[in-house]
Amino acid sequence: MTNVIQLTPPSRIQTPEARTSALLHSFAAERRTGDDVFWLKENAEILNILECTGARLDDTTLAAHSGFYATVEKRLRFFPQYYRFLLSITLDLEALGMPGDKGAELVDWAASQELAMAELSDLQRMEARRLMARRGRDPLPQDGGLEDRMRAFIGRSQTFTLPNKKAAYELTHAVFYLSEYGRTDPALEPAAITSLNYAGLLAYLDQNADLLAEICIALRYARETPPPLWTDWLDRETHLFELTTSPQASVQDDYHEYLVCNWHQALSGRRSFTQPVVPGRVRFDRSPVRSAALREMSECMFRMDGARSGDWQQMRGHMQAQLSAEAMGVVRMAESSCEHFADFFEGFARADGAGRPA
Numbered sequence: 001m002t003n004v005i006q007l008t009p010p011s012r013i014q015t016p017e018a019r020t021s022a023l024l025h026s027f028a029a030e031r032r033t034g035d036d037v038f039w040l041k042e043n044a045e046i047l048n049i050l051e052c053t054g055a056r057l058d059d060t061t062l063a064a065h066s067g068f069y070a071t072v073e074k075r076l077r078f079f080p081q082y083y084r085f086l087l088s089i090t091l092d093l094e095a096l097g098m099p100g101d102k103g104a105e106l107v108d109w110a111a112s113q114e115l116a117m118a119e120l121s122d123l124q125r126m127e128a129r130r131l132m133a134r135r136g137r138d139p140l141p142q143d144g145g146l147e148d149r150m151r152a153f154i155g156r157s158q159t160f161t162l163p164n165k166k167a168a169y170e171l172t173h174a175v176f177y178l179s180e181y182g183r184t185d186p187a188l189e190p191a192a193i194t195s196l197n198y199a200g201l202l203a204y205l206d207q208n209a210d211l212l213a214e215i216c217i218a219l220r221y222a223r224e225t226p227p228p229l230w231t232d233w234l235d236r237e238t239h240l241f242e243l244t245t246s247p248q249a250s251v252q253d254d255y256h257e258y259l260v261c262n263w264h265q266a267l268s269g270r271r272s273f274t275q276p277v278v279p280g281r282v283r284f285d286r287s288p289v290r291s292a293a294l295r296e297m298s299e300c301m302f303r304m305d306g307a308r309s310g311d312w313q314q315m316r317g318h319m320q321a322q323l324s325a326e327a328m329g330v331v332r333m334a335e336s337s338c339e340h341f342a343d344f345f346e347g348f349a350r351a352d353g354a355g356r357p358a
């Protein structure tokens with residue numbers, strides 16, 4: 001008689017909880033060490049995204065950060081220059097389900113040491129205020145004009161007609177802090193909404209999924225709906241990420257783009273973090289295929305010198321004649337996606353100073 005042995009192969013379907021657990025363990029224990037400031041940055045980012053999208057983690061998943069949580073007071077006292085990272089990670093861990101209330105103690109200590117007074121940037125001051133407000137403290141009670149200055153910055157729309165990634169990321173983070181990551185209406189002025197649309201056009205022309213995802217998130221936090229073209233393109237880009245697990249994998253990768261694209265997916269009601277994650281050291285790579293439309297546009301306008309104009313209807317034909325077919329295709333899509341395109345182009349052209357020295 002023949003004995004039949006039935007084998008049950010392991011399921012290839014990974015649950016969302018298993019994916020989240022594998023991701024957190026990779027960031028906590030596999031990619032970098034806890035003494036590396038980039039460890040703080042990466043873990044603060046993924047925990048912040050999970051917290052502001054309403055995740056709750058079980059004890060097994062949170063165990064990846066139990067060692068950090070156990071010694072965070074010691075870290076803060078020795079590395080006070082990293083207090084924003086340390087507060088952010090601690091407060092998010094507690095919000096995600098970590099037992100304990102160390103966040104209040106750390107906030108009180110950071111406020112008593114006046115650590116926020118060491119910040120030179122208004123954006124960093126805004127982050128410090130937002131973090132400590134989560135435990136009822138204001139580290140800068142004497143600075144009543146901080147929010148007004150931030151609103152003045154994001155309301156200067158012409159800033160965001162020119163390629164300046166630093167300014168664009170500061171724009172999105174200002175909206176994150178003003179809206180308490182979507183928990184309150186930031187009541188932005190129309191000029192600030194225009195700024196977000198201008199920055200979004202630049203990001204789309206540059207095919208920069210990282211920045212465009214943040215801009216779409218900021219628009220949603222401002223109670224605005226991003227152009228469907230942008231969100232559909234981000235959806236496609238998000239599903240093109242490749243995750244590689246290897247002990248030798250380089251971590252100079254596209255992890256941040258992966259995180260914010262999936263953050264956008266979750267916020268827009270789409271499936272997020274869908275790729276299977278093998279436990280271990282994970283590397284994140286976005287598809288290398290992307291257009292150079294923004295660079296081609298800039299080079300074209302610079303070559304035209306005094307002949308360039310801020311009138312998009314006049315300049316469209318010149319662009320079509322000089323840009324590659326691929327780049328012009330991206331420009332046409334950008335134009336159709338946003339009603340602000342003609343006004344954006346007027347600033348982008350810098351025609352008023354063409355042919356004259358600064």
